[in-house]
Amino acid sequence: MSENMKKLQVPIELFHPFFFSEKEISLDLPEQISETGENxxxxxxxxxGIEANRPWTNPERFVALIQDEWFNVKPIIEEMHHQRKKDGIKEAMKKAIGLFLQFLYWSNGxxxxxxxxxxFGEIRIKPVNLEERVGFIISRPSLYHSYVxxxxxxxxxxxxxxxxxxxKKASSRS
Incomplete structure (x- = not known):
């Protein structure tokens, strides 16, 4: 285990069985973090309570990182479906769904x-029928339709x- 590795509790605010099966997680805590990394x-x-960047306070900057990561993960999932490889799709989709949820929340500050x-009642900027659509994707992450x-x-x-x-920019100019 590297000297930057730290065991953290998965907080109640994030504990969802699809994303976290354990109550603890080991994270690498480098001094400078500039990527989305772990979901x-x-x-x-x-x-x-650990001091770090708070991407939701500056979504314009950090959403670009999510989009970059999405464009790295997306072709991998596409290729897995194209080749009908079932192994690894769920993990890749877990990463992709996590990226979407970060994008959703961060873009709402x-x-x-x-x-x-x-x-997602407290989320103002969101796609239509979000709860049903995300629920479907999480319940069947290996399906091609979930990916679509x-x-x-x-x-x-x-x-x-x-x-x-x-x-926002238009209203700030007025």
Whole structure:
């Protein structure tokens, strides 16, 4: 175990059985962090009281990192489905779903908050029928249709986020 590795409790705010099967997680805590890395990395630190970046306070900067990571993960999942490889799809989709949830919450200026039953009532900028769509994806992550649905959610959230930024900039000029 490296000297930067630290065991952290998975906080109640993030404990969802799809993402975390254990109550503890080992994280590498480098001095400078600039990537999304582990799903909910910054939230794990935040909810454990560890000082680190808070990407939800500067979503324009950090959402770009999520999008970069999405464009790395997306072709891997696409290829797995194309070759009908079932091994590894669930883990890759877990990463991709985590990226979407980070994008969703951060673009709303909030840290990710998970519950057993995902409810997004406090989220203002979000795609239509979000609860049902995310619920479907999480319940069947290996299906190709789940992957397609996740891609659609990413596109919709990107558009909503861009629209919100333009509205904020327009209102600040008035």
């Amino acid at each position: 909910f990395y910054y939230e794990l630190l935040f909810y454990n 909030k840290p990710v908050f998970l519950k057993e039953q995902l409810v 649905q996740l891609c659609e959610l990413m596109i919709e959230q990107e558009k909503l986020f861009a629209k919100n930024i333009m509205i």
